[in-house]
Amino acid sequence: MDTFKKLMVAGVAAAMTLSAGAAFAKEFKIGLITPPKHTWSKAASAFAEELKEKSGGKHSASVFPSRQLGNEAQMLQQMQTGALDMAFMTVAEVSNRVPNMGAFYAPYLAKDIAHAAKILRSDAAKEMLKDLPRKAGVVGVGYGSAGLRQIVSRDPVENAASLQGKKIRITPFEPIKDFYNLLSTAPTPMPLPAVYDALANGQVDAIDMDLELIWKLKYTEHAKTVVLSNHMMFPMVGLVSAKVWKDLDKADRKMIGELMAKHVDSTIDSYVAGEAKFLAEVKKTDAKIVMVTPDFFGTTTDKWNSIWSKRAPSLAKLRAEAAK
Numbered sequence: 001m002d003t004f005k006k007l008m009v010a011g012v013a014a015a016m017t018l019s020a021g022a023a024f025a026k027e028f029k030i031g032l033i034t035p036p037k038h039t040w041s042k043a044a045s046a047f048a049e050e051l052k053e054k055s056g057g058k059h060s061a062s063v064f065p066s067r068q069l070g071n072e073a074q075m076l077q078q079m080q081t082g083a084l085d086m087a088f089m090t091v092a093e094v095s096n097r098v099p100n101m102g103a104f105y106a107p108y109l110a111k112d113i114a115h116a117a118k119i120l121r122s123d124a125a126k127e128m129l130k131d132l133p134r135k136a137g138v139v140g141v142g143y144g145s146a147g148l149r150q151i152v153s154r155d156p157v158e159n160a161a162s163l164q165g166k167k168i169r170i171t172p173f174e175p176i177k178d179f180y181n182l183l184s185t186a187p188t189p190m191p192l193p194a195v196y197d198a199l200a201n202g203q204v205d206a207i208d209m210d211l212e213l214i215w216k217l218k219y220t221e222h223a224k225t226v227v228l229s230n231h232m233m234f235p236m237v238g239l240v241s242a243k244v245w246k247d248l249d250k251a252d253r254k255m256i257g258e259l260m261a262k263h264v265d266s267t268i269d270s271y272v273a274g275e276a277k278f279l280a281e282v283k284k285t286d287a288k289i290v291m292v293t294p295d296f297f298g299t300t301t302d303k304w305n306s307i308w309s310k311r312a313p314s315l316a317k318l319r320a321e322a323a324k
């Protein structure tokens with residue numbers, strides 16, 4: 001073979017290796033909206049550390065908490081183009097693109113935090129991830145959690161009528177907006193970093209939030225009633241850009257997928273173990289805790305179910321899992 005042909009053969013072989021993908025090392029970027037001390041951010045850092053170790057230093061990952069790479073809608077868009085590699089993201093944001101994911105927000109689908117863990121680890125939940133590459137341009141490796149939702153109010157709350165007409169901060173996504181609209185409140189979509197000031201200056205009357213952040217972000221400094229309702233789950237999902245995923249070789253996909261699934265799943269255990277402590281910490285503040293049961297929300301839950309059973313076909317399967 002002459003020198004030119006040898007070079008051509010070597011070039012084609014090199015190109016084939018590259019297109020088979022990711023025999024090469026990669027430094028991944030992982031985006032989150034949560035602050036560095038949040039359970040999700042800690043899990044992302046633990047994933048990054050173990051990725052380096054398990055890949056023998058071939059791969060590494062840098063974690064960008066606190067919306068450093070943008071809000072979740074922007075991060076999802078970046079993952080679609082391959083500009084961002086990975087995210088630990090609210091299922092809420094994903095449900096804006098894939099309404100079927102809204103099934104997780106059925107009020108009282110989970111009766112407590114341990115039950116929520118069981119639902120998130122079910123086959124029905126895993127099956128819902130299959131749509132994500134086609135519908136959202138991301139691969140979902142598994143679920144995590146941020147506990148259950150509560151309401152923190154500036155004014156006293158005696159019953160659901162106390163909330164009517166009130167501006168209630170919500171995470172920006174449709175299922176929760178419907179819930180608070182059906183409750184005759186004025187749901188006010190707002191990203192996490194804006195919540196403290198909005199509550200402090202009265203821009204909103206109340207917030208929809210989980211116990212960990214009610215405690216850690218000190219919302220009770222400006223709102224003295226915590227309605228302990230546990231009315232909804234708040235799942236997270238570990239995502240990899242489908243474009244990035246496609247370029248990984250089979251062994252890396254398996255290793256990275258399993259490792260990320262392990263670390264997002266660890267947050268489920270963190271909330272099962274932590275929920276009692278978070279509540280104990282909130283109880284140490286001067287806020288009044290109002291414990292309520294599902295009947296507090298009257299017909300809202302049924303009305304929500306009739307809307308979302310049509311928009312989220314997987315709701316029936318999740319319910320069947322929840323009933324097991």
Ligand code: BEZ
Pocket residue numbers: 033034090146170171191192208209210213
């Ligand atoms: C929220 O929008 O309330 C939220 C987002 C991420 C983690 C926990 C809470």
